[in-house]
Amino acid sequence: MWSRFRGYLALAIVVLLWVASSELSHTVFLGLNFDHxxxxxxxxxxxxxxxxxxHVVSTCGVAPRDYARINPSSKSVWRxxxxxxxxxxxxxxxxxxxxNQSLSITSxxxxxxxxxxxxxxxxxxxxVFLKQPWSWINLFAVAVTILGSALVAIPDAGxxxxxxxxxxxxxxxxxxxxxxxxxxxxxxxxxxxxxxxVLLSMLxxxxxxxxLVVFLPIFAIYLAVKFNEFQxxxxxxxxxxxxxxxxxxxxxxxxxxxxxxSPLTATIGLSLTIPVAAICDWLFFHETFxxxxxxxxxxxxxxxxxxxxxxxSESSEHSEEELKTDGLTFSEPSPSPSI
Numbered sequence: 198m199w200s201r202f203r204g205y206l207a208l209a210i211v212v213l214l215w216v217a218s219s220e221l222s223h224t225v226f227l228g229l230n231f232d233h234x235x236x237x238x239x240x241x242x243x244x245x246x247x248x249x250x251x252h253v254v255s256t257c258g259v260a261p262r263d264y265a266r267i268n269p270s271s272k273s274v275w276r277x278x279x280x281x282x283x284x285x286x287x288x289x290x291x292x293x294x295x296x297n298q299s300l301s302i303t304s305x306x307x308x309x310x311x312x313x314x315x316x317x318x319x320x321x322x323x324x325v326f327l328k329q330p331w332s333w334i335n336l337f338a339v340a341v342t343i344l345g346s347a348l349v350a351i352p353d354a355g356x357x358x359x360x361x362x363x364x365x366x367x368x369x370x371x372x373x374x375x376x377x378x379x380x381x382x383x384x385x386x387x388x389x390x391x392x393x394x395v396l397l398s399m400l401x402x403x404x405x406x407x408x409l410v411v412f413l414p415i416f417a418i419y420l421a422v423k424f425n426e427f428q429x430x431x432x433x434x435x436x437x438x439x440x441x442x443x444x445x446x447x448x449x450x451x452x453x454x455x456x457x458x459s460p461l462t463a464t465i466g467l468s469l470t471i472p473v474a475a476i477c478d479w480l481f482f483h484e485t486f487x488x489x490x491x492x493x494x495x496x497x498x499x500x501x502x503x504x505x506x507x508x509x510s511e512s513s514e515h516s517e518e519e520l521k522t523d524g525l526t527f528s529e530p531s532p533s534p535s536i
Contacts, residue, residue, distance in 0.1 A: 204457030207450050208466040214447035215467070216474045221440045238293050239412040240437055241444035245405025248398040248449070278396065281388050282403035288384065289404055290411065292377035299370035311371035313346035318379030319464040326387050327460070335461060338504035342465050345496030349471055351489045382460035390456050397456075401449055465504045468497045 252275075296312075316339045323329040389397065455463045472494035478484040 200457045204454045204462070205466075207454035207457060208463060208469075211447050211451045211454060211467065212469050212473050214443050214450070215470045216477055218440055218443040218447065221436060221443065236416065239408065239416060241441040242289070242293065242408040243405055243412060244441040244445045245401045245448075246409055247402070247405070247445065249402030249406060252396070252399050252402065274396070274399070278399045279403055282400055282407060284388070285381065285384060285400070286404045286407045288377055288381045290408065292374055292381055295370045295377065296374035299367045299374060302367035302370070310343070310347050310350050311368060312375055313343045313468060314372065315375035315378040316342055316461065316464045316468075318376045319382055319460045320379075322379050322383040323386075323460050326383055329459065329461070334503055334506055338465060338500045339461075340500075341496050341503060342468050342500035345493040345500060346468065346471070348489045348493030348496060351487075351493075379460070379464065382455050382464060385452060386455050386460050389452075397452055398449070401445075401452065405445075462501075462504055465501050469501055471497055 320335055320339055324331055389400065451463060451467070454466065458466075475484075475486055475490065475494055479486070
């Protein structure tokens, strides 16, 4: 029960951080005319490397007390975590790349609705790889969440701020991104929660290190060739860094939410960013919303509540040995197909 409560608390923090990050991104892209979302994604992902700092320090012989239990300076820990990062990292990169590419060739309306289908992929993959029981209430929760996302997108159908229209390839990339999101969340739950010597912060730090290796040379060449297209300023750089750190924090907390609850709960829970963002826009910007938007927000909240209805078996699953994420060991899951 305590593990699930921590998961809900983590989801609440993630939702708030994502809304803050979205508002900041809006300021950077529109208010400051810095329209480079792929660059922002690369920077945000690379900043995960900051999580490697305490582990590098511990490897040099200054081990923090929190890590003493599994001895993170051990080569076996680095080797095992690195093996997970090599599998999860490319999935993470592909998920973000396909999503950003889809935004450039399809409408925001299509992207919003198709992104919500990640809950379908998460549910199916959890059923196959995590052996989570099939239930009609989960199917209902997924359907209601997708319906809510569609209702939210209806007022924007047929027009957008930049005149972007839907395209088959853009919609296909959005669908691929949604599927990769489901795969990443399930793979994270499967591989990490079954490991006895993996630190989540080390895992994300290595993913950030991979991002640096992949993106740094590419953007160095790109900046050298098309430097004039990037309108850098002190304010832009500061906001990029703050937004990147918000993303680093939210994604790391989201990973804890996946491990403490379930991939499906965490996926549907992220849809709560829609009603929370609406409340923030109403409070701070005095925006008004259509009936469709309000009904969609209510449907999304209902889907999240339904996905968590009557789950005592999952809550008691880790009652004897709760999942630990940073600095502690993980419990061993039941046998299921590998990813």
